[in-house]
Amino acid sequence: MALPSMTRPSQTMRVRPWKSLSSSLKYSFCMLQLGSAAGARHYSSLSAVASPASPAAPVVEYFRKDYRQPPYSVRKIDLNFDLDEAETLVTATNTVFPTGEAGEDLVLDGEEVNLVDVYVDGRKLNSHDDYKIEGDKLTIFGSVLQAVDSKKGFELKTVVKISPEKNLALSGLYKSGSSDLLCTQCEAMGYRRITYSLDRPDVLSVYRVRLEADRAKYPILLSNGNLVDQGVVEGTDKHWAVWEDPFPKPSYLFALVAGDLGFIRDTYTTKSGRTVQLGIYSDKENVDKLDHAMYSLKESMKWDEDTFNLECDLDVYNVVATNDFNMGAMENKGLNIFNSAYVLADSKTATDTDYERILGVIGHEYFHNWSGNRVTVRDWFQLTLKEGLTVFRDQWFSADKTSAAVKRIEDVRALRSRQFAEDAGPMAHPIRPESYISMDNFYTATVYSKGAEIIGVYKTILGTEGFKKGLALYFELFDGQAVTCDDFRQAMADANNVDLSAMDRWYTQAGTPVVEVTPSYDEATQRLTLDVRQHTPSTPGQPADDKRPVVIPLVTGLLHPLTGEELHASKLLLLTEQSQQFVFENVPVQPVVSTLREFSAPVHLTVTGQTDAELVTMMAHDTDAFNQWDAGNRYFTKLLVDYVAQSSSGDSLAPLPDRFVDAIATILQNAIQQVQSCAADGGKDLSLLAYALSIPDEMTLLTQLPVPLNIDALHHARGHMRLALVTRFQREWEQLYRLLAPTSSTYVFSPAEVGRRKLRNLCLSFLTALPLTPATRALVVDLPREQYFASAGTSMTDALAAVAALVDLPSNDVPEREEVLQHFYEAACTPTKNALVLNKWFAIQATADVATIFDDLRRLQQHPDFILSNPNRARSLLSTFSSLNLHHFHRPDGSGYRFMADNILALDAINPQVAARMLSCFALWKKFDGNRKLLMEEELRRIAAAPKLSPDSFEVVGRYLK
Secondary structure (H helix, E strand, O other): OEOOOOOOOOOOOOOOOOOOOOOOOOOOOOOOOOOOHHHEEEOHHHHHHHOOOOEOOOOEEEEHHHOOOOOEEEEEEEEEEEOOOOOEEEEEEEEEEEOOOOOOOEEEEOOOOEEEEEEEOOEEOOOOOOEEEEOOEEEEOHHHHOOOOOOOOEEEEEEEEEOHHHOOOOOEEEEOOOOOOEEEEOOOOOHHHOOOEOOOOOOOEEEEEEEEEEOOOOOEEEEOOEEEEEEEOOOOOEEEEEEEEEEEEOHHHOOEEEEOOEEEEEEEEOOOOOEEEEEEEEOHHHHHHOHHHHHHHHHHHHHHHHHHOOOOOOOEEEEEEEOOOOOOEEOOOOEEEEEHHHOOOOOOOOOHHHHHHHHHHHHHHHHOOOEOOOEEEOOHHHHHHHHHHHHHHHHHHHHHHOOHHHHHHHHHHHHHHHHHHHHOOOOOOOOOOOEEOOHHHHOOHHHHHHHHHHHHHHHHHHHHHHHHHHHHHHHHHHOOEEEOHHHHHHHHHHHHOOOOHHHHHHHHOOOOOEEEEEEEEEOOOOEEEEEEEEEOOOEOOEOHHHOOOOOEEEEEEEEOOOOOOEEEEEEEEEEOOOEEEEEEOOOOOOOEEEOOHHHOOOOEEEEOOOOHHHHHHHHHHOOOHHHHHHHHHHHHHHHHHHHHHHHHOOOOOOOOOHHHHHHHHHHHHHHHHHHHHOOOOHHHHHHHHHHHOOOOOHHHHHOOOOOOEOHHHHHHHHHHHHHHHHHHOHHHHHHHHHHOOOOOOOOOOOHHHHHHHHHHHHHHHHHOOOOOOOOOHHHHHHHHHHHHHHHOOOOHHHHHHHHHHHOOOOOOOOHHHHHHHHHHHHHHOOOOOOHHHHHHHHHHHHOOOOOOHHHHHHHHHOOOOOOOOOHHHHHHHHHHHHHHOHHHHOOOOOHHHHHHHHHHHHHHOOOHHHHHHHHHHHOOHHHEOHHHHHHHHHHHHHHHOOOOEOHHHHHHHHHHHO
């Protein structure tokens, strides 16, 4: 399952100091269960600190150590749905076998379902003597099952009623928004909202599904697997379809869709010659936006065959887009259901970043067919086993299809911005958590993004071919099973005949390790010695002293300090102890050490004694593209941290150092020369140049600053740097902007064109950061207005960048701001309202640095197109504001905190999953300066004291306050 993106609705890299400039976190935010009473513990410690109020449901904590095998298995499930949005009748016939001694109680999960009847082997059970319902559990007494033949099993049949239109949590079977679409989301625990079941991932069943519904209202009926039969119900207006999935799967992978949808179809021929029928479905008015998704799906299928020799195993593979979805997408076997933001794209409505995300997320869900579906997780604590591995695979795929260097930079920017902050906060947890109250809260950047980095550690240690051998053995050994992270690690070890037991520490320890590299050079012996130390800071429940060294691969090269020539090519140094030494012989001069190349492990790196001159050498000459960018990023960061310290002390900020100015001048001149020479492969390099010139974002910088965090000083520091760069290089920014003008109005999605737009829009963001005066109005106002109207209708990337450049200007002084926003809105509503473009319209205004921001936010909340119950729309306004407009969110009077707390409480009553994730805006509250810290604590305690707070939000706010 992919996480929904929580980045700015544009790939434009703005340089205003108050913007977070977060890079695209492919799958940002996040969403589990043991399933047995033995795994449950009452969570009394949280309630003591959170509030005397009780959450809406009993609070139970589950622990990984308490896992036990389910007492029953369900080998086959026949589902019959009589579908209607108001009331759906679900009949489930389960073929059940005891896994131990017969006669144990059978405890089934069920939420928001109304039981009609229950039968065992055709006998209708009596509620007094045969079963009981307590809370969300249906217990069939062991006495009823005492005589069951363990070899033949028994048939359990339940009949329940559910109401999809009342299901605003969007978990289980629900109605999507104002349309007549019915669809499902069952991960992690949504299947129990459809019928009573053993709703846990280690119960694998073969499904046969019959769907019956009104022909006119629901002409499309889809489920997992292959369509085996269909027809009409004689004498009625209904029709039916039967789907069978031949592969056993857990309940979280079940899916159905019913509605009046448009579609495109295609076929794919596998390497073995099988033909797979492909279908991508959406609202009819969006069918013209499905081509890129189909391209992405076919490319994913071919890449998995070419890279890992993994073929699609079904005859039919369908993808459905819906506007109402809690997450990014869901890998249901043969029927992927997607947030429409990750399917729909054309040049008028989607940015380059949207196109890139669709490529990655389509790939992510397809790759789950093996890493998650054919081999699934034993329990939800193992979530990173499928998600970390599949994120790693989709990153590799996207790198192969776009630019490997650019993709690596984007992935690490996202990791540092969100996951490093998560590791530094109260929700810090290992990639394999040890306990949870609501598993929905652990669909996190740690499980996904850090989990993917740990998979990358395996690949770096074992090499590409060794990693492929290990993955092949993993699938061979565990196909059709529910397994653990330990099983994956052992398969990697066995395939390569190595001991990887120390890798377990990455799964058990939270926090971002800190690596300190101290070089010492002996000129007489021409020997370089690297003294390397590691430690992992304390995190909740894990003191630093209790943490053991983790396995850290350091890919390291050496550069000549003057020429930048590579003295030693990349070499793998394996850090496994708290302290180690590594020696390089025959080094003719004291070199520049380039380590952690390709960001070979998710750590904070410090190179003792590293000088500004060495950073500039790496910026200009490093043969590793990631380290070449990161050297500049570290130089930016070093200066900004110094400026924050100066500002916090009340000192005047120093001018930019000449060495830094010269380095930026060199990058700009190289960019201008490259564009003038029309280098054939310049597109990829232009993306790298754009990132090299970008000021680090605020969220990432917060993890680099000393406590207490001073957001005002950070705002001042970034403003100082931004103003200095735009003032010093105004001519170069303008020249480069003009040189990068499009030569055609036809949108092309390619690395070269993406790079051109990325760099040109960065130039625009610098130019429009000039103070507004009569002399600068042509650049600050007229230039973005011209770009907007030139690109509206042909390039959403450029149009949205222009809006972003205008939105921070005061409406009273700049009527063009409202002119462009109004045009953007009208275009979003023509010929019909486009939900994704409207999301962009709301989001871009939420980032505005204007004094009236809270009046504007409240006005937008009252807008008829703002729908709090729609996750995409809620995130577009609320999460965008709290994560990408930090300057105003952290206003000293606490108005930002009150605004978010009010909306989180309102949303918690509708959709607890989304509400709990929005609480992340308060994650670092203890690290802020005194008044802000007190104001955030006040809002957290107000949320904690709310009556009937959901378990999702209860767990998060409790951890924050603990």
